[in-house]
Every structure is written in C-alpha cells, then in structure tokens.
Amino acid sequence: MELLNKLRQKLSDENLMFAYRGEVTGDNSVSLLTLLEREMEFSDFSLLGRKRLFMFVLENLQNITRHGISKSAEITSLVVYNKTADGYTVSTGNALKKSEVRDLRKNLEKINSLEPDKIREVYRTMLQDSNIGRKGGAGLGLMEMARKTGNKLDYDFLPIDDKYSYFILSKTVDSGGKGISEPGGLPGTFDTRKVAQLEKMMKSNNIFFIWAGPLTHAISKELLNFSETTMREAELEQNLHKRVFATLIELLQNVAQHSPGFEAEKKYGIPMAMIRKTPASFIITSGNLIRRTDIDHLTQKLDMVNRYDEEGLKKLLKVALMGQDMSKISTGYMGLLEMARRSGGRLSYKFDEVNDDYAYYTVTVRVRAKVNRPQ
Structure with a gap:
C-alpha cells in the first residue's frame, strides 16, 4: 500500500x-x-x-x-x-x-x-x-x-x-x-x-497506466477501449486478456456504484484506476471516495468473498444470479464475486479515513496467467 x-x-x-x-x-x-x-x-x-x-x-x-x-x-x-x-x-x-x-x-x-x-x-x-x-x-x-x-x-x-x-x-x-x-x-x-x-x-513499479479523474460512463468506456486495444496489440494469451478486461470492468463499475458525487470527490479524493504488468500477471487497482457509513457492510462483503476458493465462488455467484435470499450477506454483490472468480485471487482492500463523512477505499486484484498442467 x-x-x-x-x-x-x-x-x-x-x-x-x-x-x-x-x-x-x-x-x-x-x-x-x-x-x-x-x-x-x-x-x-x-x-x-x-x-x-x-x-x-x-x-x-x-x-x-x-x-x-x-x-x-x-x-x-x-x-x-x-x-x-x-x-x-x-x-x-x-x-x-x-x-x-x-x-x-x-x-x-x-x-x-x-x-x-x-x-x-x-x-x-x-x-x-x-x-x-x-x-x-x-x-x-x-x-x-x-x-x-x-x-x-x-x-x-x-x-x-x-x-x-x-x-x-x-x-x-x-x-x-x-x-x-x-x-x-x-x-x-x-x-x-x-x-x-x-x-x-x-x-x-511496472505501471502500465494510471487514471485519476471522473469515471463517467463515457470516460470508463474509453479507458476500457484503450486497455483492450493495447492488450490485444501485446498479443497476450487470450484467456488472460479476457480475465484482465473483465476484472477492470468490474472494478470501474465498483467505483461508480459507491461514488458520493464528483463534487465531494474533487474536495476529498479523486477516483483512480491503475494497471501494473509483471511477467506472469496484471495487478489492477481502483480507488474512490465512499461514505463512512458504507465501510462496515463493504468489509463484510469483501471478507466473505475472500473466504471462498474458486469452486466456492462459482456456487456463490450462482446463488446471487438466481436472486435467492437477497437479504443475506452472500448475495447482491456480484461485482466483487466476479472480480475474485475471474482473477483467481484474493481482493486486497483498504479504507483510509478522510473526515467524519468520507473514507478513501482501494481494492487491488492480481490476475495471474494460468499455467497449463500436463495431461
């Protein structure tokens, strides 16, 4: 961090x-x-x-x-x-x-x-x-x-x-x-x-790109277009390319979901997105301002997602998609589930206090290249 x-x-x-x-x-x-x-x-x-x-x-x-x-x-x-x-x-x-x-x-x-x-x-x-x-x-x-x-x-x-x-x-x-x-x-x-x-x-630090500014639908779309084009030109392994792209979509949507509005963001914490590239993985990070009243339930959701392995995440996502028991903690957060499932790794997160009303929330996901095991 x-x-x-x-x-x-x-x-x-x-x-x-x-x-x-x-x-x-x-x-x-x-x-x-x-x-x-x-x-x-x-x-x-x-x-x-x-x-x-x-x-x-x-x-x-x-x-x-x-x-x-x-x-x-x-x-x-x-x-x-x-x-x-x-x-x-x-x-x-x-x-x-x-x-x-x-x-x-x-x-x-x-x-x-x-x-x-x-x-x-x-x-x-x-x-x-x-x-x-x-x-x-x-x-x-x-x-x-x-x-x-x-x-x-x-x-x-x-x-x-x-x-x-x-x-x-x-x-x-x-x-x-x-x-x-x-x-x-x-x-x-x-x-x-x-x-x-x-x-x-x-x-x-192997940083591929950084964005720090408003994440409107139009701007997010161009960030995704740029990332997709650049990764395609790099001739990445297809499965890795798709998983990185899908994870970035979920992270950007996660930022938009919790935004308290751009006026507050300008004063206390601008949204950001960053991708780092290592020889065997991409590390994707998003950061955004949230209301402090959102911290507890977000922490519960993140910890819940991090407790499951790949098979468990598939089952959990199926429950969420079916809309079963939406009042429970295990449903309603498909974005976080999708990030964890597609990346195959834990969601690393942090909340930094800004003032009595807001905190800055960062999430980091590592998407690794999958190793093909011999048959």
Missing part, C-alpha cells in the same frame, strides 16, 4: 489525470485522443482550447509512431495528461538516437523563435519541398503542431545511455487557447523533472 500512498500524493500534488507508459501505436492513439476529448467534454473546456490541445496531441502521437524508438519495456514511450487551474498540460516522452538530438533541438529552437504568421509561411514552404512533402518528417510534424496550436512548444532532452536520449515534449493550454510560453497565458515554467520522475516511478 506504500506505492498507493506515494502515487495518490503525486496525483494530488501535480494534478495528474492520466499516464500511460508503453508503445504508442496507430490503434491505441485513437483511444488516447478520445479519452482526453471525453474528459474535456465533461469539464466543459472551451472549444478553442479543446481544438488546440487536440491537434497538438494528434500530431505528437503521430510523430511518436513514425519516428520514436521503443527498444523494450525498459525504454518506451510515455503519454501524460495533467489538469491545471484553467486548462490542461499534455506531455509525451519517447526515446531517440543521440545523433538526432542536435538537429531536432535546432528545429525546435527555430520554431519557437518564429511569430505565428512566420510559422505558417515556413510551413507552406516546407510542404512545397517535394522531398519533405512526400516523406514527411519530425520537423514537418513539429511545425504542424506550432501552426495549429498557435503557441510555442516546451521540450527537453534527457540522456539514457551513450546511444539514446529521451525526448520530452509538452504543451499547456488554458480555456482561451493560450499556453505557458505565450504572453498573457498561464503562469509558470515547464518542469521536466516531474515528467522524468513519473516515468521512473512507473518503470520501477
């Missing part, structure tokens, strides 16, 4: 909303974009701000899929969304060869030195260059980001080893469509260390 406490503190301190560490592909890019779009819709973010941020993310993800290097799980891409007082920050990270850093830095310095009208002029010139227009390139993509967003790009290069560097690109946009680098925009400066620390934390 120490990891959860550290993570919750970091989520709160940095207004972290979403983080994914893994390969960025054409397919999962769609869900990454749609997830941000759904959150912006929920927050009633301005149309101008939404458009500028969306175009930045679109071009950035395309740049990563075309030019980024994912050597292994040790060196892979990062996508991070943060909330700000009046907008959002989107940061990405990806590995590239050290030999490419000098030219890329020069391109970024040139782009950031240009006024918006000049950016459009240079962009048109680049498109007319038959070699650049036909082949594309990172320089053209960066120019496209600057042209469509109208703001400067924040960036940094961090050394990985003697061959590779980690390229971090970031943009903050407020509701007026302005960024931190633009006069009149949000105050503050781009802090590479926070992104680098998050990447290190996710790597050392």
Whole structure:
C-alpha cells in the first residue's frame, strides 16, 4: 500500500489525470485522443482550447509512431495528461538516437523563435519541398503542431545511455487557447523533472497506466477501449486478456456504484484506476471516495468473498444470479464475486479515513496467467 500512498500524493500534488507508459501505436492513439476529448467534454473546456490541445496531441502521437524508438519495456514511450487551474498540460516522452538530438533541438529552437504568421509561411514552404512533402518528417510534424496550436512548444532532452536520449515534449493550454510560453497565458515554467520522475516511478513499479479523474460512463468506456486495444496489440494469451478486461470492468463499475458525487470527490479524493504488468500477471487497482457509513457492510462483503476458493465462488455467484435470499450477506454483490472468480485471487482492500463523512477505499486484484498442467 506504500506505492498507493506515494502515487495518490503525486496525483494530488501535480494534478495528474492520466499516464500511460508503453508503445504508442496507430490503434491505441485513437483511444488516447478520445479519452482526453471525453474528459474535456465533461469539464466543459472551451472549444478553442479543446481544438488546440487536440491537434497538438494528434500530431505528437503521430510523430511518436513514425519516428520514436521503443527498444523494450525498459525504454518506451510515455503519454501524460495533467489538469491545471484553467486548462490542461499534455506531455509525451519517447526515446531517440543521440545523433538526432542536435538537429531536432535546432528545429525546435527555430520554431519557437518564429511569430505565428512566420510559422505558417515556413510551413507552406516546407510542404512545397517535394522531398519533405512526400516523406514527411519530425520537423514537418513539429511545425504542424506550432501552426495549429498557435503557441510555442516546451521540450527537453534527457540522456539514457551513450546511444539514446529521451525526448520530452509538452504543451499547456488554458480555456482561451493560450499556453505557458505565450504572453498573457498561464503562469509558470515547464518542469521536466516531474515528467522524468513519473516515468521512473512507473518503470520501477511496472505501471502500465494510471487514471485519476471522473469515471463517467463515457470516460470508463474509453479507458476500457484503450486497455483492450493495447492488450490485444501485446498479443497476450487470450484467456488472460479476457480475465484482465473483465476484472477492470468490474472494478470501474465498483467505483461508480459507491461514488458520493464528483463534487465531494474533487474536495476529498479523486477516483483512480491503475494497471501494473509483471511477467506472469496484471495487478489492477481502483480507488474512490465512499461514505463512512458504507465501510462496515463493504468489509463484510469483501471478507466473505475472500473466504471462498474458486469452486466456492462459482456456487456463490450462482446463488446471487438466481436472486435467492437477497437479504443475506452472500448475495447482491456480484461485482466483487466476479472480480475474485475471474482473477483467481484474493481482493486486497483498504479504507483510509478522510473526515467524519468520507473514507478513501482501494481494492487491488492480481490476475495471474494460468499455467497449463500436463495431461
């Protein structure tokens, strides 16, 4: 639980909303974009701000899929969304060869030195260059980001080893469509260390993705779409894929079932979901604010589920599905039963007191790959 406490503190301190560490592909890019779009819709973010941020993310993800290097799980891409007082920050990270850093830095310095009208002029010139227009390139993509967003790009290069560097690109946009680098925009400066620390934390703890924010039906749907697409592309064993996906569904529904409302969550504890990947399992965690009056009966249900083995859980689920004796403790909590049955393991849980009215409730489930025994 120490990891959860550290993570919750970091989520709160940095207004972290979403983080994914893994390969960025054409397919999962769609869900990454749609997830941000759904959150912006929920927050009633301005149309101008939404458009500028969306175009930045679109071009950035395309740049990563075309030019980024994912050597292994040790060196892979990062996508991070943060909330700000009046907008959002989107940061990405990806590995590239050290030999490419000098030219890329020069391109970024040139782009950031240009006024918006000049950016459009240079962009048109680049498109007319038959070699650049036909082949594309990172320089053209960066120019496209600057042209469509109208703001400067924040960036940094961090050394990985003697061959590779980690390229971090970031943009903050407020509701007026302005960024931190633009006069009149949000105050503050781009802090590479926070992104680098998050990447290190996710790597050392095998964190696949984190979500911390509202879990509406539309947002939960996109989280599930993103997870399903990414797991499918990883070519997981089919049974493991299905059980992880089903367990995540139940956890997200569990959060929605006990939510006291987003206004209370904003004040006392934002909902979260996290998946960690180990060589032989996935570890799925959800956290959400609940009323303290719910603690006793939830504890009873969780302890009851944890007392049964796989066969016992099947029988218990059958009783619940038949609706027999719904007043008893053994029925009415099919979500918890399904989580335990599909994962094949215990439900680890914790309640942290927040105040006289609320507590923060976390549940962790480990879904292990099943070992095929010889006949």
